[in-house]
Amino acid sequence: MSNPVLVEVLRGDRLESAHRGAVTVCDATGRALLEIGDVARPVFPRSAVKAIQALPLVESGTADALGFGDKELALACASHRGEARHVELARSMLAGAGLDESALECGSHWPGDHDATVALARSGQLPTALHNNCSGKHSGFLCTCRHMGLAHRGYVAFEHPYQATIREVMESVTDAPHDAENSATDGCSIPTYAVPISNLALGFARMAAGERLPAARAKAAKRLFSACMAEPFFVSGSDAADLSLMQAAPGRIFVKTGAEGVYCAAVPELGLGIALKCDDGAGRAAETMVAAVLARLLKSDEAVSTRLAELARPAITSRKGVPVGKVRPTEALTA
C-alpha cells in the first residue's frame, strides 16, 4: 500500500504533515471516471454507508407508516453532532414506534458539537444513547424492526435477522460480498464490512442514477438522497464538513463522512458515485479530498466549484484566530 499524497498541511509556507489516500469516481455501470491509488483494497466504510443501511427503512414501508419526512430520513442517514434538534428528533422517531432510548444499543458519548457539550454540562445532565452520533440510524433500525415484526433486542449483532437484511441490501447495491469473513464491529456496535472503494462508489452511483437497482430500491434511494440534500443539518450538524459541502450546492450533491478518513458521495445530475479513503484515517484530509473531487466534477458551474475548492483549503489558525497555515489538495487531486 503506497498511495499518493493527496493532501498537504502547511505551517507558514512549509509542509508540516501529509496525507495519502485512494479516490474513485464511477457511474452506475462501474465505469471509472477517476481512479487514484489502490481502489481495490478493502476498507471499512463505517458511517459513510448509512444511506445504504437506511434503504430498508423506506423499502419496508416503515417510513411511510410512521409519517417520516425529510428530517427523519436525513437523521436515519446521519452522523449527527448531538445537538438538541438531533436528540429530540431521534427521541420522536423512537416514540413513533412505541420505543424510547432504552432500546438503543449504540452506547452513549458526549455530543460531537462543542457548544452542545457545554450546554449539556451546564444543564447538569449526562449524555444518553440519543446523543450518540449514530442514534438516528439506530432509531431507523429499531423502527423498521418493529414494523417488520422482528424482536428488536440484540439488533446490533451480526446474527440478528435485521443485520442479515442490511447485508443483503449492501451486497445488492455495491456488488461486494458482506459476510463474517470481512466483518468487524463499528463504534456503535453494529457490523461494518471491508469492501473496495470501487464497490462503494458503484453503490452510490447506482443510488444517484436510480439505475441497476430494483425499482423499489431505486425509488427509496432517491428519496433518501433527496431528504439528506434537503436537510443537511440533520445528516451532520453545526460546523460539520458535510453540512458546508451540501450547502455549497443545495440539492445537487450528497456527501457522507465515515470514521477513519472515509467519504462516500454522489452527484445525481451526473449519475456519479464517489468513494475515498485517507490511508491514515484523518478526517481533515478526507474532507479536503471529497471537496476537491466535487469541485472538479462540478467545474462547469464556476460559483459552486469555487466554493467547493475553498472548502478543500481550510485555514489553520492559532488559538488567537490568526491564520498560521492551511490544508490543501495536491495536484494528484486537482489536475
Added chain:
Amino acid sequence: MSNPVLVEVLRGDRLESAHRGAVTVCDATGRALLEIGDVARPVFPRSAVKAIQALPLVESGTADALGFGDKELALACASHRGEARHVELARSMLAGAGLDESALECGSHWPGDHDATVALARSGQLPTALHNNCSGKHSGFLCTCRHMGLAHRGYVAFEHPYQATIREVMESVTDAPHDAENSATDGCSIPTYAVPISNLALGFARMAAGERLPAARAKAAKRLFSACMAEPFFVSGSDAADLSLMQAAPGRIFVKTGAEGVYCAAVPELGLGIALKCDDGAGRAAETMVAAVLARLLKSDEAVSTRLAELARPAITSRKGVPVGKVRPTEALTA
C-alpha cells in the same frame, strides 16, 4: 517523502488505517543508534521542545528567585490538559512575578481534559488563557522576561528579544539554525522552527547526558528533566500518554509530545535522545511510536519494557467499551 509504515490500526483482524513516519535515537555525540525513514527532513517540533525553551527560566536564575520547585518547572515544560491544578499553578507562577493571566498572549481554549471541560461548563465559566495547554510555558516566559528586566508585552513575537534568547538556546542545544527562514507560527502564537529530527534527538541526548553543553546549561537541563520525571502530571494531565509513559519507568524516561505527530524523549541513564515525526500528524501513531522505541531501548528491564510495549498497543473500543480493534507498531519499529 516515503517513510515506512510504523503504526497499524486494526479493526477486528483487518488493517483499517496506517501511519508512516521517521524515528531517530542518538547519543550526545550525534552517533545514531536507530534511524528509520528520512531523519533529515525539517519538521516543526511544536510543543515537543518546551523543555529546551524552558532552559532560560532556570539558567537566568528566575526559577530560583521565584522559588520554583519541580511542579512549576514541569508546568513550564508542559502541554497540560487544563485541569484545575494546572490552571491554579500557572496562575501562581504569574503572581510570583507580579503578573496575572492578562499578560498571557497564548490565546484560550477549552481544557484538553474532558472532565475539566465539563466541570468548567458546569461552573458557568469560560476558559481563559490559563486553560491553554501552553500556559505554563508562557508563564515561564513571562517570569523570565520580568526577571531579566525585559518589557514583556509582545513576548510571543519573532522580533521580541526573549524569542531571540530562545533561538540562541535552541541553536546551541540542537546545532540546527533557527531563523526567519525556517520559522512559522505555533498555535500559541510563538515561533516554531523546522529542524531535522536528527538535530532534535541530538539536543535531547545532550540534555539527558549533560554533555556538550555549557556547564550551567547542562545543569539546568538536568534540573528540568528531573522535575518533569518527578511531576509528570504537571507536564501533561489525566489520561495523557506522556503521563502513562513517564509513570511506566518513574524517573528514568522523559517524554514530551508535540502537535502534528512529533515526540521528543530522552533516557538519561543511557545518555540517549529520541525524536520522531508521524508523517500525517496523528498523535495516536506518535504515541505508539515513542512507546515502542522506549520499550526497545529499555528491554533489559523486562517489567518496564513490557509495560511500555503495552502502551504501544492500545485497544480501540466501541462506545459501549468493548474492544473492537487495536493500534500496534510494525516490525520496522519493534524488530
